[in-house]
Amino acid sequence: MLAQVIVSGLAMGAIYALVALGHAFVWKTMNIVNFAAGEFVTFSAFIFVATFINGFNLNFLLAAFFAAAVMAALGAAFSRIVFARLQNQRVFVAIISTVGFGLFLKELARIIYGPQPLYYDGPFGQGAVSLGGVMITYQQILIFGVAITIMVGQYLVLRYSMLGKVMRATALDRETAALMGIPVNAVLAGTFAYACVLAAIAGILMAPLFFVTTEMGTLVGLKGFVAMIIGGFGSIPGAILGGLLLGFSENTAAFLISATYKDAIAFLVLLIFLVIRPEGLIPEANADRA
Amino acid sequence: MLATRTDVLAESSAETMLKVSNADAYYGKVQILFDMSVQVKKNQVVALIGANGAGKSTTLNLIVGRLKPARGDVLLDGKSIAGESVQSIAARGITCVPQRRRIFGVMTVRENLEVGSYPRRRDKAGTARILDEVFSLFPVLEKKANHLSGVLSGGEQQMLAIARGLMAQPQVLLLDEPSMGLSPKLTTEMFNDIRRIADTGRTVMIVEQNAYAALSVSDYGYVLENGSVALEGDAEKLIEDDYVRQTYLGA
Numbered sequence: 320m321l322a323q324v325i326v327s328g329l330a331m332g333a334i335y336a337l338v339a340l341g342h343a344f345v346w347k348t349m350n351i352v353n354f355a356a357g358e359f360v361t362f363s364a365f366i367f368v369a370t371f372i373n374g375f376n377l378n379f380l381l382a383a384f385f386a387a388a389v390m391a392a393l394g395a396a397f398s399r400i401v402f403a404r405l406q407n408q409r410v411f412v413a414i415i416s417t418v419g420f421g422l423f424l425k426e427l428a429r430i431i432y433g434p435q436p437l438y439y440d441g442p443f444g445q446g447a448v449s450l451g452g453v454m455i456t457y458q459q460i461l462i463f464g465v466a467i468t469i470m471v472g473q474y475l476v477l478r479y480s481m482l483g484k485v486m487r488a489t490a491l492d493r494e495t496a497a498l499m500g501i502p503v504n505a506v507l508a509g510t511f512a513y514a515c516v517l518a519a520i521a522g523i524l525m526a527p528l529f530f531v532t533t534e535m536g537t538l539v540g541l542k543g544f545v546a547m548i549i550g551g552f553g554s555i556p557g558a559i560l561g562g563l564l565l566g567f568s569e570n571t572a573a574f575l576i577s578a579t580y581k582d583a584i585a586f587l588v589l590l591i592f593l594v595i596r597p598e599g600l601i602p603e604a605n606a607d608r609a
Numbered sequence: 610m611l612a613t614r615t616d617v618l619a620e621s622s623a624e625t626m627l628k629v630s631n632a633d634a635y636y637g638k639v640q641i642l643f644d645m646s647v648q649v650k651k652n653q654v655v656a657l658i659g660a661n662g663a664g665k666s667t668t669l670n671l672i673v674g675r676l677k678p679a680r681g682d683v684l685l686d687g688k689s690i691a692g693e694s695v696q697s698i699a700a701r702g703i704t705c706v707p708q709r710r711r712i713f714g715v716m717t718v719r720e721n722l723e724v725g726s727y728p729r730r731r732d733k734a735g736t737a738r739i740l741d742e743v744f745s746l747f748p749v750l751e752k753k754a755n756h757l758s759g760v761l762s763g764g765e766q767q768m769l770a771i772a773r774g775l776m777a778q779p780q781v782l783l784l785d786e787p788s789m790g791l792s793p794k795l796t797t798e799m800f801n802d803i804r805r806i807a808d809t810g811r812t813v814m815i816v817e818q819n820a821y822a823a824l825s826v827s828d829y830g831y832v833l834e835n836g837s838v839a840l841e842g843d844a845e846k847l848i849e850d851d852y853v854r855q856t857y858l859g860a
Contacts, residue, residue, distance in 0.1 A: 487713070499725060499773075500699035
């Protein structure tokens with residue numbers, strides 16, 4: 320039974336890790352925290368299920384592709400329109416603007432899709448396979464597969480492609496990057512859009528686990544933020560590890576103590592980390608050397 | 610009299626690559642540059658020297674596009690670039706090696722060089738060629754190509770900063786205070802390197818407080834004071850000039 324709990328905890332952890340990765344990227348390149356991340360999760364789940372699956376009857380892959388594309392466009396537009404204008408303000412102003420944009424997205428979802436929760440079965444239905452007595456649902460396998468693919472792909476892009484190097488250079492020193500002809504604002508918008516795609520994928524993967532409601536992403540966005548802090552502010556491997564650890568510990572502790580306290584446990588983990596290891600599991604400076 | 614062949618060659622090699630002409634510039638309401646005019650001819654090394662606040666950095670900011678002239682113009686190869694963005698000026702072929710080096714410390718030496726080649730990213734053959742050239746100019750960079758650049762010594766980091774600038778295969782290479790933070794010995798080596806680079810057919814402008822070091826490797830020099838050109842001339846003549854010696858060379 321405990322193994323079962325751990326597997327579903329890790330699956331949720333993989334979703335936190337995706338959101339945490341988005342937070343880490345945005346922090347590293349733009350030095351801000353995107354408090355709309357949770358609402359990006361929510362909104363993408365809605366357009367994915369209500370618009371592309373139920374509305375247009377698309378298959379899973381196409382629907383997921385379009386939902387991610389819409390969220391990327393939304394993120395890039397927000398970055399170009401709002402952040403570009405706030406560049407000369409204190410970063411705090413940009414952070415507050417993400418809170419506002421989150422509220423806007425949440426209410427937009429309510430206006431477009433109504434208050435009723437949506438149900439979505441997932442691309443493979445609700446079946447499961449048994450692995451040494453532990454049941455792993457198809458959806459959980461999908462979550463692990465997608466998360467691993469994204470993390471490996473992202474590592475390869477950042478490490479080996481010109482795009483990845485340009486993103487890293489921009490994150491390290493915007494002014495010098497501009498002197499080398501790098502279109503800094505476009506890179507920032509692209510980074511923000513990528514973080515939005517990560518949140519969108521989290522929403523798409525989560526949709527079959529819960530009912531799709533306007534509140535579904537809020538806590539996930541925050542827990543992704545918690546996962547990034549646990550992993551080490553702005554550290555990419557840290558965000559992955561932090562997400563998995565958070566999902567694992569909240570589920571295990573909920574099982575051992577009480578499910579009522581599940582969300583509280585996540586934030587308790589944060590408190591413990593802030594006291595005993597405030598720099599996180601893999602602090603950024605070390606992570607960058609890895 | 611008929612122009613001789615050498616005259617023609619001298620004429621064509623004296624083509625102006627970069628020109629700031631009669632520029633006024635302001636920070637807010639404060640005027641910093643007054644009728645500033647400097648130029649760099651093709652394959653020439655030009656030094657801009659002067660004290661703090663003389664207008665060296667402002668002139669540089671004007672050229673790289675951080676500042677727009679209120680009057681006057683900035684011309685690259687005869688075309689006006691005044692008012693363009695920093696990145697589009699960089700893409701046109703003016704590459705600035707910034708003050709304090711500003712290398713990407715948590716990226717490797719090779720990655721720094723690759724990012725430097727961004728303006729020419731489609732020119733794969735050219736990039737491979739310039740990488741070879743950079744490695745033969747600075748063998749230590751090839752030896753440490755896979756090291757994180759943050760662990761290099763100060764002198765090596767300055768080499769990397771210049772090498773990264775060369776990777777863009779610039780029409781004009783701007784060096785902003787290359788001697789900053791280097792020991793006198795390293796400064797001498799650095800300026801010798803700059804001369805070596807210039808001798809391979811490159812156009813260089815050095816903005817530098819260390820007047821002697823800069824003038825001794827330059828072809829031409831401008832002495833800036835209070836936001837305009839106080840004195841200009843062949844570098845070897847400026848080094849001998851009494852006023853320059855007393856004011857800037859401490860002799």
